[in-house]
Amino acid sequence: xxxxxxxxxxxxxxxxxxxxxxxxxxxxxxxxxxxxxxxxxxxxxxxxxxxxxxxxxxxxxxxxxxxxxxxxxxxxxxxxxxxxxxxxxxxxxxxxxxxxxxxxxxxxxxxxxxxxxxxxxx
Amino acid sequence: xxxxxxxxxxxxxxxxxxxxxxxxxxxxxxxxxxxxxxxxxxxxxxxxxxxxxxxxxxxxxxxxxxxxxxxxxxxxxxxxxxxxxxxxxxxxxxxxxxxxxxxxxxxxxxxxxxxxxxxxxxxxxxxxxxxxxxxxxxxxxxxxxxxxxxxxxxxxxxxxxxxxxxxxxxxxxxxxxxxxxxxxxxxxxxxxxxxxxxxxxxxxxxxxxxxxxxxxxxxxxxxxxxxxxxxxxxxxxxxxxxxxxxxxxxxxxxxxxxxxxxxxxxxxxxxxxxxxxxxxxxxxxxxxxxxxxxxxxxxxxxxxxxxxxxxxxxxxxxxxxxxxxxxxxxxxxxxxxxxxxxxxxxxxxxxxxxxxxxxxxxxxxxxxxxxxxxxxxxxxxxxxxxxxxxxxxxxxxxxxxxxxxxxxxxxxxxxxxxxxxxxxxxxxxxxxxxxxxxxxxxxxxxxxxxxxxxxxxxxxxxxxxxxxxxxxxxxxxxxxxxxxxxxxxxxxxxxxxxxxxxxxxxxxxxxxxxxxxxxxxxxxxxxxxxxxxxxxxxxxxxxxxxxxxxxxxxxxxxxxxxxxxxxxxxxxxxxxxxxxxxxxxxxxxxxxxxxxxxxxxxxxxxxxxxxxxxxxxxxxxxxxxxxxxxxxxxxxxxxxxxxxxxxxxxxxxxxxxxxxxxxxxxxxxxxxxxxxxxxxxxxxxxxxxxxxxxxxxxxxxxxxxxxxxxxxxxxxxxxxxxxxxxxxxxxxxxxxxxxxxxxxxxxxxxxxxxxxxxxxxxxxxxxxxxxxxxxxxxxxxxxxxxxxxxxxxxxxxxxxxxxx
Numbered sequence: 001x002x003x004x005x006x007x008x009x010x011x012x013x014x015x016x017x018x019x020x021x022x023x024x025x026x027x028x029x030x031x032x033x034x035x036x037x038x039x040x041x042x043x044x045x046x047x048x049x050x051x052x053x054x055x056x057x058x059x060x061x062x063x064x065x066x067x068x069x070x071x072x073x074x075x076x077x078x079x080x081x082x083x084x085x086x087x088x089x090x091x092x093x094x095x096x097x098x099x100x101x102x103x104x105x106x107x108x109x110x111x112x113x114x115x116x117x118x119x120x121x122x
Numbered sequence: 123x124x125x126x127x128x129x130x131x132x133x134x135x136x137x138x139x140x141x142x143x144x145x146x147x148x149x150x151x152x153x154x155x156x157x158x159x160x161x162x163x164x165x166x167x168x169x170x171x172x173x174x175x176x177x178x179x180x181x182x183x184x185x186x187x188x189x190x191x192x193x194x195x196x197x198x199x200x201x202x203x204x205x206x207x208x209x210x211x212x213x214x215x216x217x218x219x220x221x222x223x224x225x226x227x228x229x230x231x232x233x234x235x236x237x238x239x240x241x242x243x244x245x246x247x248x249x250x251x252x253x254x255x256x257x258x259x260x261x262x263x264x265x266x267x268x269x270x271x272x273x274x275x276x277x278x279x280x281x282x283x284x285x286x287x288x289x290x291x292x293x294x295x296x297x298x299x300x301x302x303x304x305x306x307x308x309x310x311x312x313x314x315x316x317x318x319x320x321x322x323x324x325x326x327x328x329x330x331x332x333x334x335x336x337x338x339x340x341x342x343x344x345x346x347x348x349x350x351x352x353x354x355x356x357x358x359x360x361x362x363x364x365x366x367x368x369x370x371x372x373x374x375x376x377x378x379x380x381x382x383x384x385x386x387x388x389x390x391x392x393x394x395x396x397x398x399x400x401x402x403x404x405x406x407x408x409x410x411x412x413x414x415x416x417x418x419x420x421x422x423x424x425x426x427x428x429x430x431x432x433x434x435x436x437x438x439x440x441x442x443x444x445x446x447x448x449x450x451x452x453x454x455x456x457x458x459x460x461x462x463x464x465x466x467x468x469x470x471x472x473x474x475x476x477x478x479x480x481x482x483x484x485x486x487x488x489x490x491x492x493x494x495x496x497x498x499x500x501x502x503x504x505x506x507x508x509x510x511x512x513x514x515x516x517x518x519x520x521x522x523x524x525x526x527x528x529x530x531x532x533x534x535x536x537x538x539x540x541x542x543x544x545x546x547x548x549x550x551x552x553x554x555x556x557x558x559x560x561x562x563x564x565x566x567x568x569x570x571x572x573x574x575x576x577x578x579x580x581x582x583x584x585x586x587x588x589x590x591x592x593x594x595x596x597x598x599x600x601x602x603x604x605x606x607x608x609x610x611x612x613x614x615x616x617x618x619x620x621x622x623x624x625x626x627x628x629x630x631x632x633x634x635x636x637x638x639x640x641x642x643x644x645x646x647x648x649x650x651x652x653x654x655x656x657x658x659x660x661x662x663x664x665x666x667x668x669x670x671x672x673x674x675x676x677x678x679x680x681x682x683x684x685x686x687x688x689x690x691x692x693x694x695x696x697x698x699x700x701x702x703x704x705x706x707x708x709x710x711x712x713x714x715x716x717x718x719x720x721x722x723x724x725x726x727x728x729x730x731x732x733x734x735x736x737x738x739x740x741x742x743x744x745x746x747x748x749x750x751x752x753x754x755x756x757x758x759x760x761x762x763x764x765x766x767x768x769x770x771x772x773x774x775x776x777x778x779x780x781x782x783x784x785x786x787x788x789x790x791x792x793x794x795x796x797x798x799x800x801x802x803x804x805x806x807x808x809x810x811x812x813x814x815x816x817x818x819x820x821x822x823x824x825x826x827x828x829x830x831x832x833x834x835x836x837x838x839x840x841x842x843x844x845x846x847x848x849x850x851x852x853x854x855x856x857x858x859x860x861x862x863x864x865x866x867x868x869x870x871x872x873x874x875x876x877x878x879x880x881x882x883x884x885x886x887x888x889x890x891x892x893x894x895x896x897x898x899x900x901x902x903x904x905x906x907x908x909x910x911x912x913x914x915x916x917x918x919x920x921x922x923x924x925x926x
Binding site for chain 2: 014019022056083084107108110
């Protein structure tokens with residue numbers, strides 16, 4: 001079975017690397033992006049199964065990213081990383097924009113990050 | 123003719139009276155057969171017996187004589203008469219005797235006619251007068267009936283009746299009649315006697331009064347000369363009188379022969395006139411009295427009619443007493459006539475006016491002219507009434523009296539008083555108002571000013587009027603089209619304006635001014651009413667306010683800037699702090715995972731402590747953010763439909779670890795059919811978690827915590843009860859304040875920033891609920907949150923932050 005591909009999008013390098021390390025440690029093929037623009041450029045080539053997307057980045061907003069992602073030839077599951085809490089209702093609304101399956105608030109628990117991603121990518 | 127024949131004849135005659143049929147049967151019937159004869163015989167015997175019985179017992183004296191004039195028999199009444207007046211004799215011995223054999227000479231006259239009757243066969247009747255027997259005069263009525271059989275006189279039946287009483291009475295009557303007539307003829311009164319309707323007697327005076335001759339009166343009807351108006355009354359009364367009714371004296375009018383009307387007073391009685399009931403009346407001519415009386419009544423009637431038509435109370439006062447009032451109920455005082463007539467006039471006069479009224483009364487009585495005057499009366503309810511009294515001297519029943527006319531002027535007086543009061547009131551108001559008011563005529567001259575106006579313009583009240591308006595209180599519009607008077611004359615309308623005014627000594631006063639046209643009764647403008655309000659103070663205040671406003675505006679701008687800085691700070695705090703924290707926590711955890719088999723316990727603990735402190739820092743940041751949001755009112759409540767029990771379960775689950783550390787048991791008692799709530803799940807979980815965390819913190823080791831949830835009406839109530847140290851009463855109120863610790867020394871021991879309860883209260887209240895707390899020191903604390911089953915506030919829109 002081919003390795004699942006996970007893409008980590010965060011403007012914070014330390015966090016981006018942390019998630020990358022954790023994901024690689026769990027055996028995923030990982031690609032990173034620094035912001036929305038970077039992500040949209042790389043996503044078509046990398047074709048991730050799963051995207052871990054920081055909600056608050058300079059440049060494009062999450063909403064814009066999600067809309068533009070639809071124009072690409074990919075359809076990954078997306079998990080949001082956020083500092084604010086979302087209600088079920090808010091998640092539902094965001095889900096209309098893309099295939100959002102979950103979210104984690106910062107600072108997150110590493111074991112929780114692992115289990116959440118594994119829950120959706122198998 | 124034998125005695126038996128006579129007897130049978132007698133029987134037959136008597137039977138004629140009692141039974142007519144017998145006569146027929148006996149006289150002219152067909153030849154009777156034996157039986158019938160026998161039957162008739164018996165019948166006859168019985169009848170004779172009966173007739174005998176009657177004859178014996180009637181109170182009339184009866185005797186029978188034969189054709190020779192000899193007594194056959196007498197009945198018992200006759201026998202006892204004889205016994206009484208002549209002496210005792212045997213009744214049987216009479217038979218066959220003649221009267222001369224039995225009766226004394228003077229009594230023989232009783233039978234004088236017997237011979238003639240027997241001779242002629244004709245009946246004779248008559249009265250024997252004054253038969254003097256034993257010193258007594260006896261009158262007897264006689265009836266001698268011949269007994270005729272076959273055309274032959276066979277005897278007679280004599281009937282005698284004692285009529286002494288009748289005769290005596292008649293005699294005395296005749297005597298009294300004579301006496302009466304003598305008396306009547308000399309009477310000065312007219313006397314009439316009449317029976318039924320017919321006059322049977324009239325005296326000489328009657329002739330004089332009526333003008334008719336006596337022979338014209340007697341035989342006619344009494345009421346022939348009675349005036350037609352009175353005829354029926356007289357007729358009824360006089361007929362009643364004869365019937366025995368008691369008739370009181372009465373008056374009636376008659377018409378004399380010459381056509382003159384006369385008044386008679388009639389008194390009368392019932393008498394027996396010639397054996398018949400009759401009426402006797404005495405008539406007195408009262409015409410002169412009557413005329414006098416009538417004219418008197420006529421004039422009084424006129425007066426009363428006049429008085430009673432009057433809309434005024436009229437009274438006649440005699441010696442201070444009211445002797446006449448025109449109304450059944452006095453208009454002014456309301457007293458009844460009856461009551462008034464028992465009062466002194468002064469009784470109805472108000473005490474303050476009694477002296478005056480007495481004086482006026484004396485003057486009138488003494489003949490002086492007194493003009494109508496005003497005074498106060500008291501009505502029957504003691505209410506004061508203003509009246510106009512006019513009095514004039516009159517004669518009433520011959521006595522000098524005062525005719526008082528009372529006119530109620532209470533309403534007028536009251537109106538006058540009211541008008542006066544109103545005027546006074548208006549003046550008071552005019553002078554009391556804070557505005558200066560003046561009236562300016564069309565000649566630009568001031569007609570009136572109030573006190574405030576005088577003060578405002580610095581003139582004296584007296585000198586203010588009659589000044590030219592601009593001289594009294596100058597105006598920056600003077601001479602222009604905006605001059606108040608000119609404007610009113612032009613438009614005819616009232617208006618409001620601001621103007622700058624000047625006092626005579628040159629002080630400028632900014633004024634707000636209301637100008638109203640003053641019109642006469644025809645509606646022509648005769649001037650203006652100006653109302654000035656000194657607005658210099660307002661102007662100054664306005665200036666101050668404007669300055670203050672500018673300062674405030676500047677400060678507000680600064681505050682707004684600060685506020686945006688604060689939100690920025692909060693955003694930065696939430697995002698910028700969390701990113702490095704996430705990194706620290708994550709790398710520590712990654713290190714722990716990667717090196718788990720290479721690290722010893724101590725090193726593992728170090729990494730664990732790093733993670734734990736990051737979590738604690740995270741919670742602290744969250745709490746600070748929440749409190750700051752609560753304070754700024756920006757805490758987001760995102761309500762969703764959810765089951766309260768699930769929230770409770772999650773919170774308990776979250777806190778179970780902490781509880782187990784202290785050996786505390788969490789007992790859940792939740793009503794199974796709690797309604798679904800529309801709340802913010804996460805926030806409510808935070809509430810329950812905070813409360814549980816608090817409870818665990820202050821519980822003793824190995825104790826328990828009870829979580830109860832139930833429905834009460836349209837509310838859901840959650841209670842979290844611990845059995846810990848409790849909260850002193852004086853600190854209960856403060857526990858919800860931010861950063862408050864019941865015991866600052868506890869801070870170290872229990873940890874936490876003292877924000878938990880503030881957040882709990884804020885979140886619950888943001889849901890429209892409230893928090894209560896009950897506590898006893900050393901017994902424990904119960905927190906109770908009460909939530910409405912329906913969340914009312916609108917759902918807010920989500921925002922996804924961007925640092926663009």
